Amino acid sequence: MVRIEFQMERLKTEMGQSVKAVENMKTGIDDTLKAFDTKLETYDENVQRMKAYETKLAKTVSEKHQGYGKNIDDKLAALENKTVETLDKKIQELQAIKDDVFTPAVAFKARLDSNIAVVTGQTIVFPTVLFNEGDSYNHGTGKFTTPxxxxxxFTIAFCLKTSKTLVVGIMVDRTKYTVTLFYGAGYYECLTGDTVAVLTAGQVVWVEVLSGGSTGTIIHQNNYRWNTFSGALVHK
Known part of the structure; x- marks a missing residue:
């Protein structure tokens, strides 16, 4: 009887120890879960902080990008304007050089269309225009205006009847630039005269009779004898 009671007491003691061990194990598990929950909360907080930082960083990058983009656009626009200004300046410089070097086509030649008699002081008009580059010769007045x-x-050519005399001058604004005497020594002989003149734009050139020297028809014109007045810009 005593032995049975002793064994029961020992069994009770062992069971108490087992229960205590289980309780201690449960307490440990609870502590572990509690610690894990704490760590999980800390992890969630860290995740939220990282997301907030990521959002802030993305916003900052976007703002910087916009700022840099605007700055780059402004610099590109300034560079484009400067380039256009530089090109315009170079074009103007080249145009000025071209204007200084390039000699435009200015030339004319005209002739009489019939025999004529002339008097002193008369401007000889050559009505038939052979060419008029630059359109500076006026066939109605016989005058050329420098463009x-x-x-x-300038060159003149006249064919005179035999024994007839003609004195003409190439005039520039009423100033004689050349004076030539033509005399018909042979059969309707043709002679020439010319001059070179350095002129400014707007000056007027014509052929004027300085002395007829004879009466009646002096200048003879036909298909084989052309009386002409011509001129050309040779250098600008």
Missing amino acids: VNGTYM
Whole structure:
């Protein structure tokens, strides 16, 4: 009887120890879960902080990108404007050089269309225009107006009847630039005269009779004898 009671007491003691061990194990598990929950909360907080930082960083990058983009656009626009200004300046410089170097086509030639008699002081009009580059010769007045500054050459040719005399001058604004005497020594002989003149734009050139020297028809014109007035810009 005593032995049975002793064994029961020992069994009771062992069971108490087992229960205590289980309780201690449960307490440990609870502590572990509690610690894990704490760590999980800390992890969630860290995740939220990282997300907030990521959002802030993305916003900052976007703002910087916009700022840099605007700055780059402004710099590109300034560079484009400067480039256009530089090109315009270079074009103007090249145009000025071209204007200084390039000699435009200025030339004319006209002739009489019939025999004529002339008197002193008369401007000889050559009505038939052979060419008129630059459109500076007026076939109605017989006068040429210089379109640009430069060196010009003018030539006259007259065919006179036998024993007739003609003195003409190539005039520039009423100033004689050349005076030539034509005399019909042979059969309707043709002679020439010329001059070179450095002129400015707007000056007027014509052929004027300085002395007829004879009466009646002096200048003879036909298909084989052309009386002409010509001129050309040779250098600007």
